[in-house]
Amino acid sequence: MAFSGRFFRQFFSRLFFRRFCEGKSGNVATIFALTLPVVVGGAGLGVETSYWYYSSLKLQAIADAAAYAGALEKIAGSNTDAITAAAASSAASNGLGAGTIVVNTPPASGPNTAKKAVEVILNQDLDRIFTSIFTQTKVPERARAVALITDASKACDIALSLTASQALLFSGSTNAKKIGCIDMANSNASDAIKIQGSAAVQTDCLISAGGMVLNNPPTMVCKAPITQALPAADPFASLPAPATTSPCQKINGNKTTQTIQPGTYCSGMSLNGNITLSPGVYVVQGDLKINASAVIQGSDVTIFMAGSNTVSMNGNATVTLAAPTTGTYSGVLFYGDRTGTAAQSTFNGTATSLLTGAIYFPRQQVNYLGNFSGVNGCTQVVADTIQWSGNSTINQDCSSLGMKDIPAAQSVAVVE
Structure with a gap:
């Protein structure tokens, strides 16, 4: 009886196993049930990995746009806070969300640390979806971009006003020659640069952030005037104003020949006769008038016109x-x-006069009427608006006289 019991158990066990193996529908269902979590997990991981990759591409695009926006703000002459704000605003509007942004100008690392450039570094953490089964740690992502500013040209003069009509005007019978440099107007007006009357202009190029009205065609190195360009930064925006000193200096009006000293001239300056300015900084709190037949000379001199006081040369x-x-x-x-x-x-x-150096009046119009420039043609004019009416030849290569190049027609490119 024991033998027959074992026999039947073995017989039915083998029969059940054979039927299980031969039952294909049940076999497939079982295998599918066993492998389904692996298949779904693999598909989920693939989808999530694709999402991470897409997010990294988007973050890089946001960084590129933010660096570009910061560089445009830098070209406009803004300080570091404004550059950072422009980059952050761009990043936020493009979907940075809860991520963080770091802006460096110049860049803190890479090949452009000594150049005019803006670096943007973005960081954000992504929530996990399918992989959260294994860990709750967020997925960190980082993107970095550097926008480089390149100076395409050097300027002899820049009209800084952003809106003025005829911000840079050549009028009358002026014959203005600008050698090795361009004329630039930051105004977006349709006539930001105007040549009228019988004025003749020779320059490397005329460049305007707006438009131009050219009654007489200029002689240029570039093929055609450039309009709708990026505005040029104020090259002297960071130049500090000199401090006033005491006691107040005065000019002896009874002397026909005298040497005056630097300092603060509290009642302005009215210059007659033969006057030599000693080297130094002159702070003029009042108008500066150089009267007819005066002979004025001085080297290593800077004259600061305080407030809205003006210069008038006969x-x-x-x-x-x-x-x-x-x-x-x-x-x-x-x-x-x-x-x-x-x-x-x-x-x-007079035609024998020489003004060597930069004439910088960011809030005033400069009327340049004389038939002269500086030593070797080294005169620069940077003002709110500029009118040329004299006959002058201006050169750009003036570094030996302490003058720096004035960048204009700048371009921006994302290089890292």
Whole structure:
């Protein structure tokens, strides 16, 4: 009986196993049930990995756009806080969300640390979906971009106003020659640069952030005038205003020949006769008038016009002034207070006059009427608006005289 019991158990066990193996539908269902978690998990991991990759591409695009926006702000002459704000605003509008942003100018690493560039570093953490079964740790992502600013041209003069009509005007019978440099207007007006009357202009190029009205075609190195360009930054935006000193300096009006000293002239300056300016910084709290037949000379001189005070040079005066070649005000001859209001300063004089250095009036119009420039043609004009009416030849290669190049027609490219 024991033998027969074992026999039947073995018989039915083998029969059940044979039927199980031969039952294909049940076999497939069982295998499918066993492998389904693996298949679903693999598909989920593939989808999630694709999501991570897409997010990394999007984060890089956001970083590129933010670096570009920061570089445009830098071209406009803004400070680091404004550059950072522009980059952060771009990143937020493009979907950065809860991620973090770091902006460096110049870049903190890479091959462009010594160049005009803006670096943006973005970090964000992604929530897990399918892989959260295994860990709750977020997925970190990082993107970095560097936008490089390149100076395509050097300027002899820049009209800084962003909206003025005829911001850079060549009028009358002027014959203005600009050698090795361009004329630039930041205004978006349709006539930001205008040549009228019988004015003749020779320049490497005319470049405007707006449009131009050219009644007489200029002679240029470039093939055609450039409009709708990026505005140029104020090259002297970081130049500090000189401090006032005491006691107040005065000019002895009874002397026909005298040498005056640097310092603060609290009642302005009215110059007659033969006057020599000793080297240094002159802070003028009032108008500066150079009267007819005056002979004015001085080297290593910077004249700061406080407030909205103006300069007026008579056409019969002979003025020979040169800016310092070293120090804080190297290359800057006249400096108009950037806190002043709208006004006009006029530079005139005999054909033997020489104004060597930069004439910088960010809040005033400069009327350049004289038939002269500086030593070797080294005169630069940077002002709110500019009017040329004299016959002048301006050169750009003036580094030996302490003057720095004025960048214009800048371009931006994402290089890292």
